[in-house]
Amino acid sequence: MSEPEPEQKAELISQQWQFSVTVPDINPLKEKVFVTGNTPELGEWDYTKIIMMDYDEASNLWLKTLTIPNTCEVLYRYAICFLNENSNDVFIRKWETNIHPRMIKQTMLHPTQDVFGEYDKKQGISTGWLTNQTLIQFKFSNNPLQLKSRLAERLINIKVTPVKLFFGTEPHIEESSLSTDTTDTELPAGVLVEVATLANDPNICHLKPQEQFGREYKLNDVLLVNVTTPNPKQLAYLIDFYSYSSRAASEDPPCHVGYTYVLPNMFKPSEGNLELPVTCNVKHRPLGTVNFGYLTVCPIQEKLCNLQVSYAKYWDSSWTGLEVGHRGLGASFKTKEYTIL
Known part of the structure; x- marks a missing residue:
């Protein structure tokens, strides 16, 4: 058995x-x-x-x-x-x-x-890449601010704040309660704001979340502000300008100098330049103008990307360089004389 x-x-x-x-x-x-x-x-x-x-x-x-x-x-x-x-x-x-x-x-x-x-x-x-959101990029370069003489020599902080638009659906607000106070930094749902200054400084050349008083603009800087939003047509943009007083202490915040608004219907082509008036924060009178470029980037509707692999920034360590061969200006031809006999 x-x-x-x-x-x-x-x-x-x-x-x-x-x-x-x-x-x-x-x-x-x-x-x-x-x-x-x-x-x-x-x-x-x-x-x-x-x-x-x-x-x-x-x-x-x-x-x-x-x-x-x-x-x-x-x-x-x-x-x-x-x-x-x-x-x-x-x-x-x-x-x-x-x-x-x-x-x-x-x-x-x-x-x-x-x-x-x-x-x-x-x-x-x-x-990452754009999936369901749109990117609006503001580019401040070539000394974009043209202000009155008393502000012309000051360093200015630039801040871009997305503001949700309500067309006829906003609650009733008394006129006396309206204010230009921008201390409330809460953004609409799904909106991100990042800034970078294109300079040889690792602390500012990478995109970082925007701070309460924006980013300082120095002479000949290139300042980028990227706004990512799922609903670009429902947002306007408040651009605030701040400057430190000459008598301010090191711990004092900057003063709110002026502001301007950008409406979504101003972005008619996907890229371009805008020149807008800067309004005084106190007297609400013109202070000057600001000139900046903009770029609108929309997502591709098809799902062309996934998280499996990316070669966008890949460089094999065994590649020591790219050798480019040059063969001159190509074949040369001489003018031939044809004689009829």
């Missing part, structure tokens, strides 16, 4: 896996961390299916437990996104762009703690 065969244990085809990552320089109130990957549970690299992680304030970690298969290697990446609370649309702010994504091998038994953008002894982070 033959002995019974030993009972074989059922192979686990999936398991619970906790993704954890630390992300420096992030505002958990406005930005969220997402994870995506090559499996259906991770969204298959589709930015509309990426998984939002939970922030643990005690450990300063972003965490998410998901089911992953044990039958294949799992590839994944992290992304920092902005979530529009009104529409639940996800705007990709930054994402990991190392050519090879992170990998969970079949032999791995325990999760690891990741650092955003850093793995395999490399660091690769790039900005």
